[in-house]
Amino acid sequence: MNAKTLDRQLEVIEWLSQGLRDEAASEKIFVHLCERLMNAGIALSRATLHFRVHHPQWLGTRVIWTRGLPEVDVHTVAYDVEATDVFLRSPFRVVIATGNEVRQRIRIHGPHIFPIYEELRQQGHTDYAAWPLDHTQGRRHLITFATDRPTGFDDADIALIRSVLPIFSLITEIRLKNQLARTLLQTYVGPHASEQILDGATTRGSGTTLSAAIMICDLRNFTLLSGSQHRDRVIEILNEYFDLMADPIEKHGGEILKFMGDGLLAVFPLDEPGACQRLIAALAAAYEASARRSSTKFPVQFGTGVHVGEVMYGNIGSKRRLDFTVIGPAVNLASRLETLTKQLKRPVLISGDFVASAGCAAQTDCLGMHSVKGFDEMIEVHALRI
Structure with missing residues (x-):
C-alpha cells in the first residue's frame, strides 16, 4: 500500500472512529461514508446498503445512494424477498450465503451472469463490488459499490473500501441494535411505554x-x-x-x-x-x-x-x-x-x-x-x- 492510499485510509478510519458520536441513523452514516470515499478519490457512482431489521411488517431496509441526487432512496423489503427470482438470480444471494466478496467488471457488450449487472451497464456503471457486513450472533447484512469510471475500480480503491468496512460494520451494528430495541419495544409494549x-x-x-x-x-x-x-x-x-x-x-x-x-x-x-x-x-x-x-x-x-x-x-x-x-x-x-x-x-x-x-x-x-x-x-x- 503506497503512502497516498494509506493517508486516504487513515482519514476515513479516523472519521469512522471519532466523528460519529452524535449521529444515530445508519442511513446517514452510509451517505457520509460514500461522500468520504468520493473525497478520498474513489469515483463512486452508486452504492447500496441492505439491512435485516426484522420489523413485524418487513424483513429489512434497502438504502440506495446515487451520486448527484440530493436524497437517498430508502425502501422496505418484504419477508418473502429471498424466495423471489430477483433475489435468487442476484449477487446478493451469493454474498449472503457465502460471506464472500463479489466483484464484477461490467462489460460493454455481452451477457452477464446476474441480470442486475446488465441494469448497471445500461445506467453507465463500469465496475461493481459487494461485501457482507457481518454483525454478531450470525447476522449478515450487505453493502455494494459501483463506479462509472471507464477503467473501473483500481486496486487501491478496493483496498481502501475493504479496510474501512470492518469499522463501518461495527458502527452500524450498534445503531441497528438500538433501532431493533426500539422497534421491538414499540411492537410489544407500544410507543409511549417504549420511550419510558x-x-x-x-x-x-x-x-x-x-x-x-x-x-x-x-x-x-x-x-x-x-x-x-x-x-x-x-x-x-x-x-x-x-x-x-x-x-x-x-x-x-x-x-x-x-x-x-x-x-x-x-x-x-x-x-x-x-x-x-x-x-x-x-x-x-x-x-x-x-x-x-x-x-x-x-x-x-x-x-x-x-x-x-x-x-x-x-x-x-x-x-x-x-x-x-x-x-x-x-x-x-x-x-x-x-x-x-x-x-x-x-x-x-x-x-x-x-x-x-x-x-x-x-x-x-x-x-x-x-x-x-x-x-x-x-x-x-x-x-x-x-
Missing part, C-alpha cells in the same frame, strides 16, 4: 399516574371458535379482529398497551386534546369496518367497555419478568362494562363519567344505573349507537 422504558423506567414498581380514556375489547364466541377451527384459522381470525381494532385506535392517537388472548387494552391519554372524542371516533371506525367485513361462519364480533379516570402506569411483575401496563379502579370498571355488554346485548357500553367528559350523550342511549361487580355504588351506563 428506554429512558430508564425498568425498575419493578416504577411508573406514573396517568389520566386517560380507557377501552377494553373482547372477541365474542372465542371458546366456540377455538374449539371448532384449526389452529391456523383461529390465529387468522384473531389477527383480523386485532387489525379491525388496532388500525383505528392508532390512527386516532390511542395506544394499545396489551393484547390479552382474545382481548385488548388501549388508552387515550387526556393530556392530548380531544382524547375522549378520538376514542369514540376510533370505535365508530372499528365497528364500521367490522360491518363491512364479508360474512363468514365466524364473523368477527366484539364487545367493548369504555371509562375515563386515573390509572397507575408502570412496571409490575416478578423480579425477573416485568409487564409495563396500567392498573387501577378505572381499568377494572372498563373491564366490568365490557363483561356487561353480553348481558345487556349492546356492543359498546360507556360509563356516565366518560359521557360527561366526552360530551357524547347525543351519540348514546342511557341504560340507567347498574350494579357492577367490585364497585359499591351503582354505575350509570350508556350504550354507544353503533
Whole structure:
C-alpha cells in the first residue's frame, strides 16, 4: 500500500472512529461514508446498503445512494424477498450465503451472469463490488459499490473500501441494535411505554399516574371458535379482529398497551386534546369496518367497555419478568362494562363519567344505573349507537 492510499485510509478510519458520536441513523452514516470515499478519490457512482431489521411488517431496509441526487432512496423489503427470482438470480444471494466478496467488471457488450449487472451497464456503471457486513450472533447484512469510471475500480480503491468496512460494520451494528430495541419495544409494549422504558423506567414498581380514556375489547364466541377451527384459522381470525381494532385506535392517537388472548387494552391519554372524542371516533371506525367485513361462519364480533379516570402506569411483575401496563379502579370498571355488554346485548357500553367528559350523550342511549361487580355504588351506563 503506497503512502497516498494509506493517508486516504487513515482519514476515513479516523472519521469512522471519532466523528460519529452524535449521529444515530445508519442511513446517514452510509451517505457520509460514500461522500468520504468520493473525497478520498474513489469515483463512486452508486452504492447500496441492505439491512435485516426484522420489523413485524418487513424483513429489512434497502438504502440506495446515487451520486448527484440530493436524497437517498430508502425502501422496505418484504419477508418473502429471498424466495423471489430477483433475489435468487442476484449477487446478493451469493454474498449472503457465502460471506464472500463479489466483484464484477461490467462489460460493454455481452451477457452477464446476474441480470442486475446488465441494469448497471445500461445506467453507465463500469465496475461493481459487494461485501457482507457481518454483525454478531450470525447476522449478515450487505453493502455494494459501483463506479462509472471507464477503467473501473483500481486496486487501491478496493483496498481502501475493504479496510474501512470492518469499522463501518461495527458502527452500524450498534445503531441497528438500538433501532431493533426500539422497534421491538414499540411492537410489544407500544410507543409511549417504549420511550419510558428506554429512558430508564425498568425498575419493578416504577411508573406514573396517568389520566386517560380507557377501552377494553373482547372477541365474542372465542371458546366456540377455538374449539371448532384449526389452529391456523383461529390465529387468522384473531389477527383480523386485532387489525379491525388496532388500525383505528392508532390512527386516532390511542395506544394499545396489551393484547390479552382474545382481548385488548388501549388508552387515550387526556393530556392530548380531544382524547375522549378520538376514542369514540376510533370505535365508530372499528365497528364500521367490522360491518363491512364479508360474512363468514365466524364473523368477527366484539364487545367493548369504555371509562375515563386515573390509572397507575408502570412496571409490575416478578423480579425477573416485568409487564409495563396500567392498573387501577378505572381499568377494572372498563373491564366490568365490557363483561356487561353480553348481558345487556349492546356492543359498546360507556360509563356516565366518560359521557360527561366526552360530551357524547347525543351519540348514546342511557341504560340507567347498574350494579357492577367490585364497585359499591351503582354505575350509570350508556350504550354507544353503533
